[in-house]
Structures are given as C-alpha cells and as structure tokens.
Amino acid sequence: MSKPVILTGLRANNDLHLxxxxxxxxxxxxxxxQHAGEYQINxxxxxxxxxxxxxxxxxxxxxxxxxxxxxxxxGLPLEHEDIHIYRQSFITAHSELTWILDCFTGFxxxxxxxxxxxxxxxxxxxxxxxGLFNYPVLMAADILLYGASYVPVGDDQTQHLEFxxxxxxxxxxxxxxxxxxPKPVTEQHTFFGKEQGLRVxxxxxPTKKMSKSDETGTGVIFLTDNASVARKKIMSATTDSLGKxxxxxxxxxxxxxxxxxxxxxxxxxxxxxxxxxAGQSQYGALKEAVSTAVVDFLSDxxxxxxxxxEHALLNxxxxxxxxxxxxxxxxxxxxxxxxxLRPKGQ
Ligand code: ATP
Ligand code: MG
Numbered sequence: 001m002s003k004p005v006i007l008t009g010l011r012a013n014n015d016l017h018l019x020x021x022x023x024x025x026x027x028x029x030x031x032x033x034q035h036a037g038e039y040q041i042n043x044x045x046x047x048x049x050x051x052x053x054x055x056x057x058x059x060x061x062x063x064x065x066x067x068x069x070x071x072x073x074x075g076l077p078l079e080h081e082d083i084h085i086y087r088q089s090f091i092t093a094h095s096e097l098t099w100i101l102d103c104f105t106g107f108x109x110x111x112x113x114x115x116x117x118x119x120x121x122x123x124x125x126x127x128x129x130x131g132l133f134n135y136p137v138l139m140a141a142d143i144l145l146y147g148a149s150y151v152p153v154g155d156d157q158t159q160h161l162e163f164x165x166x167x168x169x170x171x172x173x174x175x176x177x178x179x180x181x182p183k184p185v186t187e188q189h190t191f192f193g194k195e196q197g198l199r200v201x202x203x204x205x206p207t208k209k210m211s212k213s214d215e216t217g218t219g220v221i222f223l224t225d226n227a228s229v230a231r232k233k234i235m236s237a238t239t240d241s242l243g244k245x246x247x248x249x250x251x252x253x254x255x256x257x258x259x260x261x262x263x264x265x266x267x268x269x270x271x272x273x274x275x276x277x278a279g280q281s282q283y284g285a286l287k288e289a290v291s292t293a294v295v296d297f298l299s300d301x302x303x304x305x306x307x308x309x310e311h312a313l314l315n316x317x318x319x320x321x322x323x324x325x326x327x328x329x330x331x332x333x334x335x336x337x338x339x340x341l342r343p344k345g346q
Contacts, residue, residue, distance in 0.1 A: 019200035147180035
C-alpha cells in the first residue's frame with residue numbers, strides 16, 4: 001500500500017519574508033519532520049503560479065532555486081525518502097491536466113473566488129490575467145495528480161480546496177473512480193492542528209500583513225535583508241502616540257506586531273513579552289529589543305543558508321522530479337483516457 005500523500009507549496013514570486021518564515025516555512029518543515037515515515041510529503045514550488053501577478057522574469061528561475069535553498073536552511077530533512085521537492089513546471093502534467101479540468105469548470109464558479117476578487121482589485125484592469133482567474137484550477141491539478149489527501153490550507157485557500165473537492169467529485173461521477181478526493185477543510189484543520197491565524201504585520205502599515213509582493217517593501221523584513229537594513233526598518237516601524245505598551249491589535253496594531261515578533265523569535269509567550277514591557281511609556285527599548293532579535297535571527301539564518309549543500313539539493317530535486325513525473329503522468333493518462341483522448345485499457 002502506498003502512503004497517504006500530504007502536499008504543500010510556497011509561491012516563488014519574490015524573496016521570502018519573516019512572516020512567510022514564521023507562518024509557513026517553519027510549520028511546513030515541522031510538519032514534514034513529524035509525518036515523514038507514515039506519509040509521503042510533496043513539498044513543491046508552484047512556479048507556474050509565480051506570475052499570475054506581475055514578477056521580475058529575469059530573476060524568477062534563480063528565485064525558485066533560492067526558495068528551495070531556504071527550505072533546506074530552515075531544516076527540511078532532504079535525505080528522507082518520503083520527502084519530495086519539485087518544481088511544478090518541470091512536471092508538464094500539471095499544465096495538461098489543468099486544461100482538461102478547465103473544460104469541466106464553470107465560469108461562474110471561478111468568478112466567486114474571493115482571492116481573485118481581492119488580488120484583482122489591487123491590479124489595473126490590463127494587468128488582471130486569465131491566469132490569475134484560472135489559478136484555482138491549476139491548484140486542483142497540483143493536488144489531484146498525486147492523489148493528495150492532506151493539504152494544509154489557511155483561510156485564503158479554503159475556497160480553492162473546496163473547489164478541488166468539487167471538481168474531483170464531478171469528474172468521478174461522470175467517469176468513475178478517477179481522482180482521490182482530498183479531505184474536507186475541517187478534517188485538514190484537525191489533521192494539521194496548526195495555529196492557522198498567525199500573521200506578521202507590515203511594519204509601515206500594521207493593519208495589513210507583511211506580503212512579499214508589497215510594492216515598496218519598506219515594512220517587510222526579507223530573509224535576505226542585511227543587519228543595517230533590517231534594523232532601520234524596525235526602528236522606523238509605525239507605532240502610535242498612546243504612550244503605553246500593551247498587546248491590543250485594535251488600538252495598538254504596531255506595538256502589538258512588535259510584541260508578537262519578539263515573542264516568536266525569543267520563543268516566549270505573548271503574555272510574557274507584554275508583561276516585560278508593561279508600564280513603559282517609551283517605545284525605544286521595545287524597538288531596540290526587536291531589532292536585536294531580528295538581526296540575530298537573520299544572521300543565524302543567513303549563515304545556515306550559505307552552508308546549504310547546493311549539490312545535494314540539486315540531486316534531490318532531480319530525483320524527486322523524476323519520481324513525481326511518473327506518478328503525475330499516470331494520473332494524467334487516466335484522465336486522458338476518461339475524456340477520450342487516449343484509448344481505453346492501455
Ligand atoms: P504575495 O504578496 O505574493 O501573496 P505573501 O507574502 O502573501 O506573498 P504567499 O505566497 O501568499 O505569501 O503565502 C505563502 C505562505 O506564507 C502562506 O502559507 C501564507 O499563509 C504565509 N504568509 C504570508 N504572509 C504571512 C504573514 N505576514 N505572516 C504569516 N504568514 C504569512
Ligand atoms: Mg499572499
């Protein structure tokens with residue numbers, strides 16, 4: 001019996017930031033360490049998803065490899081045989097299955113996707129691509145090609161997972177047992193048991209989250225920032241004029257974000273950190289402490305990143321891509337047979 005499949009990916013459209021690290025990378029690496037052995041872990045770079053919104057194409061290829069290195073630096077056990085790392089575009093079945101699924105997807109059902117509405121609202125009309133509209137279908141192909149049952153999803157992805165279940169059930173109903181239907185969202189949450197809501201906020205506008213596609217990046221701590229850049233960003237973080245330090249995301253979003261970052265990096269609870277600064281009316285000491293914690297973290301992380309064995313990483317990537325191509329091609333072939341593109345029974 002093959003092992004149940006867990007699948008997760010991280011879009012490579014820019015350098016990763018502190019929020020991605022604390023909110024996505026670390027949980028992914030922990031999850032992989034915890035479940036490898038009993039489950040197959042597919043950890044892939046959805047590179048075809050990278051340019052659903054505009055990116056610098058001259059940097060994309062290197063960015064993708066860089067992100068894989070970041071996983072290694074964050075402690076992903078590459079040597080484990082149950083862990084597979086691969087680039088989506090190197091497995092052409094993703095694009096091919098997407099087209100087939102597209103033709104069974106309603107225009108109305110894609111139009112209801114809130115992430116499309118949110119992301120397209122931030123772009124000028126001529127930059128809103130069909131790729132952005134269509135990307136949940138590619139995501140469905142990403143999942144269905146490998147028969148993945150478990151896919152960790154945050155709030156922004158639940159609708160897409162539900163769509164994946166719908167399209168899989170729809171095709172299974174019409175063509176017989178074609179796809180493994182991933183578990184429903186509630187079961188995903190039970191299985192991963194992760195804190196879903198962690199959001200590191202932008203330092204300039206702490207009412208919104210840090211995002212790698214942010215236009216200026218001045219409120220974003222990138223994992224590649226050097227000490228002086230990072231320090232400057234923290235020291236000029238937006239706070240307020242209330243003259244007190246408390247964890248209160250409504251009235252003190254900036255201060256609360258600093259407390260959260262400090263707690264996460266120092267491995268202390270929010271209550272403990274807030275208590276340390278309670279009663280202080282100046283924000284300088286808090287900013288100093290956060291600067292030091294961030295700079296220490298970056299220096300440690302960048303040392304690990306520089307030490308990643310690139311040769312071993314590329315070997316692992318090539319091996320995984322070969323294995324995953326086989327699995328994905330088999331699923332694609334079944335779908336091609338079902339819709340009448342290939343003869344049955346071969
Ligand atoms: P983009 O601006 O391109 O959407 P992003 O920074 O929002 O980039 P995503 O690629 O959308 O990053 O998400 C990658 C992962 O990082 C997801 O699991 C997401 O939940 C997590 N993540 C993104 N931003 C934050 C944040 N500020 N704090 C915690 N986790 C985050
Ligand atoms: Mg995002």
